[in-house]
Amino acid sequence: MSHLKMRVMDKSSEKITEDEAALYDRQIRLWGLDAQKRLRGARILVAGVCGMGAEVTKNLVLAGVKSVVLLDHRDLTQNDTFSNFLAPPDAIGQNVAMASEERAQVLNPMVDVVADPSNIEEKTEEFFKDFDVVFVSRCKREQLVKINNICRSNKILFLAGDVFGQVGYMFSDFMDHSYADEVKEKVEVPGQDQPVEETKIVRRVESFVPITQALEVDWTSPEYNKRLKRTSPSYFIMQVLMEFVSLYGRTPDPTKRDADIVELLTIKNALLDKLSIPPEKVKNDFAEFVFGQLSPVCAILGGVTAQEIIKAVSQKDAPLKNFFFFNTVEGVGIVESIGV
Amino acid sequence: MATHVTGILDENLRNSVKSAKILVVGAGGIGCELLKNLVLTGFEDIELIDLDTIDISNLNRQFLFQKVHVGRSKSEVARESALRFNPQANIVAYHDSITKPTYGVPFFKKFTLVMNALDNRAARNHVNRMCLAAGVPLVESGTAGYLGQVTVIKKGVTECYECQPKPAQKxxxxxxxxxxxxxxxxxxxxxxxxxxxxxxxxxxxxxxxxxxxxxxxxxxxxxxxxxxxxxxxxxxxxxxxxxxxxxxxxxxxxxxxxxxxxxxxxxxxxxxxxxxxxxxxxxxxxxxxxxxxxxxxxxxxxxxxxxxxxxxxxxxxxxxxxxxxxxxxxxxxxxxxxxxxxxxxxxxxxxxxxxxxxxxxxxxxxxxxxxxGNIIPAIATTNAVIAGLIVLESIKILQGRLNDCKTVYLNRRPNFKNWLLVPCVLVKPNPKCYVCSEKPEICVRLNVEKTTVRTLEERILKASLNMVAPDVEIVNNRGTILISSEEGETEENNDKLLKDFDIIDGTQLNCDDFLQNYTLTLNIIHSEKLEEGVEFEVLGNPEELKKAQEEQAKKDAESAVANNEGASVSTVMENDDLVCLDDEEPKKRKVEEESPQPAKKMRAESPDIIMI
Known part of the structure; x- marks a missing residue:
């Protein structure tokens, strides 16, 4: 454990100040003082400062974590400004992490916000060790796998997520995650006719799997073949887009719309074929809706993702295991447990 | 600003988003998130109203505000902050109450869509009536802790905000x-x-x-x-x-x-x-x-x-x-x-x-x-999700896809289908609704020998039935004016009793609120047997009431248990936006695929539904 980590652990056990109590009043009333103490010790990496990254950042900075590092080597594009509200529209062409730092900091002066303009592909294991939570977005699949493994071996909570146009996903790997859960029980009380409902706190453990395992399930196996009908097409759309990003090093581009749609459909057919899944499982019109990042969809994915981080850090409430999907066509926010 | 670039939203939608004129009511937790989503999506003609000023306890979620803004108008600071996300947007901010006569039906008619981002029932009732009167679709929303809800209200097509009675305050x-x-x-x-x-x-x-x-x-x-x-x-x-x-x-x-x-x-x-x-x-x-x-x-x-x-x-x-x-x-x-x-x-x-x-x-x-203080805990993440859903429902309305609009619930835990965000079909209007039906009617039980005109106006028509400035006429041959919304016209009536105006059991009062463009027939049911301390009881639509009374009579016959709870009741909270905070696992949440009219049932069955 690094020296920095020790210091932070100490800080999280310190008393919440009256200033913090005033600022965080409405959430302390919801999740309690202990959760707030744990939050303020948490060091977060947001890699990929896109619309969803901005939403996750905003929610965590507001909640009062210890620190957030914004990591992204890309320059701000016009498209980014339609969803990343942390970067000023007049900073187009500048590094997106640097451009987003100031507004992220202003959200809550009690949180340390630092921008890092380097490329995540150049980061070594040492870099990740200084975080309690790593959230990765806008990233090639092989990078996700690599970072996930680094996080596993260093006991760091790992989340990945992205929004493509009107479709979004979140993945989480919290390893063996122990948390306190509230259970309501009817209890017989002497002297009272009716049982009284009591809230009990029970300790539970939930086991997660790395992203490779969640992406490489065998859909011909009896278990998953049976589940296929109920599985959200969003799971496969996500894989198509991961593949696209890995091939082209970018997300679908509105200015290359027609060509990218063709490419997306090619990838889809190849992927579903490889997985022995009928092509109609994913309707072809998905490719129309995956350009740019629609702000409201970023808000939904970023909200759910940040809440998962808050729950995980405060070790409170059952986590969503291990995917969350939302797309505007279905309008459903669905949790899928795949590979676990 | 997603509308600036082709390829993210389709051409028709881009134009309708850009040209839509939006009213956002409330610049608090949901309002701040909503305003951000709107300007980023490309809505550029927005009016925003909130009567509140910024408090330190807002800053954990109302992210358009900072410590330096404490004490300032929420709508004005929200406007300034949101303009930095999209400087081309045109945002008009009002630091004012939406219930003021300035914001009458003509004001509401200006808008393509109204979005509520409110935290109290009285304002929601009022905006509901204004939108019904102006014929403007309303996107309604609410959050409490981890839970949230969005729905769409359109006169004649969906339930209005007041179609179903809300649970009474404890x-x-x-x-x-x-x-x-x-x-x-x-x-x-x-x-x-x-x-x-x-x-x-x-x-x-x-x-x-x-x-x-x-x-x-x-x-x-x-x-x-x-x-x-x-x-x-x-x-x-x-x-x-x-x-x-x-x-x-x-x-x-x-x-x-x-x-x-x-x-x-x-x-x-x-x-x-x-x-x-x-x-x-x-x-x-x-x-x-x-x-x-x-x-x-x-x-x-x-x-x-x-x-x-x-x-x-x-x-x-x-x-x-x-x-x-x-x-x-x-x-x-x-x-x-x-x-x-x-x-x-x-x-x-x-x-x-x-x-x-x-x-x-x-x-x-x-x-x-x-x-x-009836504090409802509030967090940024829930508000962010709900504000995202508001915009998505609004987009469907702009596309003319009202049939595809849903009531969407944000649960604390996934339901039995593993859904965290649960869409349910919109419910048809209640034909007996005392607000949105063709001829709104309601029964009120009171003692005409004890109830003053002031009580009728302040406690019944305003506080309970949410009128702003009622005119009341007795339905008789003379058309006696009991209450006038013009100042001073009927002041001398205030302390008189209803019986002084020959109001008896069965008398009908024609109650009209000009601002809300709303007329309600109020049926007086005289009773000397009200519980101590209770001045009146609002009983609902006459037909429904009859049914309820028959059922009650049956029940009473079955169990003649003496009830000595007795006496007057005290209201816990002065705020009336009490929200169910019970986040117990939903028992049976029926969704669109399983039942033709699920949402209504859900309300009755699920303990954790937020009544927004």
Whole structure:
């Protein structure tokens, strides 16, 4: 454990100040003082400062974590400004992490916000060790796998997520995650006719799997073949887009719309074929809706993702295991447990 | 600004988003998130209204505001901040109440869509009526803690906000509050009433002195002396609490003696009350108990640390002193405010002293504030998700896909289908709705010999039926005007009784609110058998009422259990946006695929639905 980590652990056990109590009043009333103490010790990496990254950042900075590092080597594009509200529209062409730092900091002066303009592909294991939570977005699949493994071996909570146009996903790997859960029980009380409902706190453990395992399930196996009908097409759309990003090093581009749609459909057919899944499982019109990042969809994915981080850090409430999907066509926010 | 670039949204939608004129009502938790989503998506013609100013406790979620903005208008600061996301947007900010006559039907008609981002039922009711009157679609929303909900309201197509009765506020029988508290909340309600009796607007329904007409006690022959003292209202004839305090110059020691010794001794004399209950222990200020059972909470924030009874006394004395000074200084009644230090100190101290007397667990100032101030916890993530959903529903409306619009719930945990965000089909309008049906009608039970015109106007039409400025005409040959919204026209009627206008059982009143463009026929049901302290009961549509009465008669016949709960009820909270915070796992959440009319059923079945 690094020296920095020790210091932070100490800080999280310190008393919440009256200033913090005033600022965080409405959430302390919801999740309690202990959760707030744990939050303020948490060091977060947001890699990929896109619309969803901005939403996750905003929610965590507001909640009062210890620190957030914004990591992204890309320059701000016009498209980014339609969803990343942390970067000023007049900073187009500048590094997106640097451009987003100031507004992220202003959200809550009690949180340390630092921008890092380097490329995540150049980061070594040492870099990740200084975080309690790593959230990765806008990233090639092989990078996700690599970072996930680094996080596993260093006991760091790992989340990945992205929004493509009107479709979004979140993945989480919290390893063996122990948390306190509230259970309501009817209890017989002497002297009272009716049982009284009591809230009990029970300790539970939930086991997660790395992203490779969640992406490489065998859909011909009896278990998953049976589940296929109920599985959200969003799971496969996500894989198509991961593949696209890995091939082209970018997300679908509105200015290359027609060509990218063709490419997306090619990838889809190849992927579903490889997985022995009928092509109609994913309707072809998905490719129309995956350009740019629609702000409201970023808000939904970023909200759910940040809440998962808050729950995980405060070790409170059952986590969503291990995917969350939302797309505007279905309008459903669905949790899928795949590979676990 | 997603509309600036082709390829993200389709061409038609881009144009309709860009040209849509949007009204956002509320610039708080949902409003801030919503405004961000709107300007980023490319909405460029937005008007935003909020009457509130920024408070420190907003900053954990209302991210368009910072510490330097505390005290400033929410709508104005939200506008400034959102413009930095999209400088091309045109945002008009109003620091004002949406219920003002300035914002009449013509104002609402300007908009393509109205989005509510409100936190209270009264404003939601009002905007609902304005949108119905103006024929503008409304996207309604609400959050509480981890839970949230978005729905779409369109006149004639969907349920309106008032189609289904909302659960009533939790109330407590008057004698529980005055005589026999058994839970911390009873003491807190009593302390808030006491505040009003001493410093605020005195409300006869909020009496804090012992109630000699307690049904448990009345009928005891041995208590004849007590009963002789009681007047026909049941209250013991004596000086009012305010009068008593004034005549003793609000001396804290004397007040303490009266409230926590004399009155408790009086309660003890009503011995029937204590046959099956723990007797209260009167307290004297100079003989306060030692700090027993109170643990020092080193780890806790100041407000969460419990107070000893002598600490309570010190806080009580200090708060009484400064509140009395304020009362004398302003010459006006004080209004209880959870964010005012003295008001909050006073209620915490009094509630805890009373709790101690009755052997009820004490509560920290932090917890008392939650209960007394009806604080609904709020977090950024829930508001962000809900604000995202508002825009997505709005986009469907702009595309003319009203049929695809849904009520969407954000759950705390995935439901049985693993859905965290659960869409449900919109419900058709209730043909008997007293707001959106063709000929709105409602029945009100009251005693025409006791109810004044003022009560009809203030308590029934405004506070309960949410009219803003009603005109009321008696449906008779003469068309008597009972209440006029023009100032001064019917003032002389205010203190007269309904019977003075020949209003009897079965009389119909034509109630019209010009601002809301809303006319309601009110059927008077005369009754002399209202429970003590209850001035009136709103009973719903005449046809529904008939059905309900038949069912009730059946039930009554089945179980003739005597109910001696009795007496007047006290309303816990002054805010009426009480939201179900019970986040128990939904039992059976029916969704669109399974049932043709699910949402309605859901409301009845699921305990964790937020009634927005």
């Amino acid at each position: 109330t407590f029988p008057g004698c529980t509050i005055r005589n026999t508290p058994s839970e911390p909340i009873h003491c807190i309600v009593w302390a808030k009433h006491l505040f009003n009796q001493l410093f605020g607007e005195v409300d006869p329904d909020e009496d804090v002195s012992p109630d000699a007409a307690d049904p448990e006690q009345v009928g005891d022959a041995g208590q004849a002396a007590l009963e002789a003292e009681a007047n026909d209202e049941g209250n013991v004839n004596r000086v009012s609490t305010r009068g008593w305090a004034t005549s003793h110059n609000y001396d804290a020691k004397k007040l303490f003696g009266k409230l926590f010794y004399d009155d408790i001794m009086y309660l003890l004399s009503m011995d029937k009350l204590w046959e099956k209950r723990r007797k209260p222990t009167p307290l004297q200020w100079d003989k306060l108990p030692d700090a027993d059972g109170v643990v020092e909470g080193e780890e806790l924030i100041q407000d969460q640390r419990p107070w000893t009874i002598s600490q309570c006394y010190d806080v009580f004395a200090a708060a009484v002193g400064s509140l009395y000074k304020k009362l004398q200084g302003s010459g006006e009644d004080l209004v209880w405010d959870k964010d005012d230090k003295d008001s909050m100190d006073f209620v915490t101290a009094c509630a805890n002293i009373r709790a101690h007397i009755f052997g009820i667990p004490q509560k920290s100032r932090f917890d008392v504030k939650s209960m007394a």
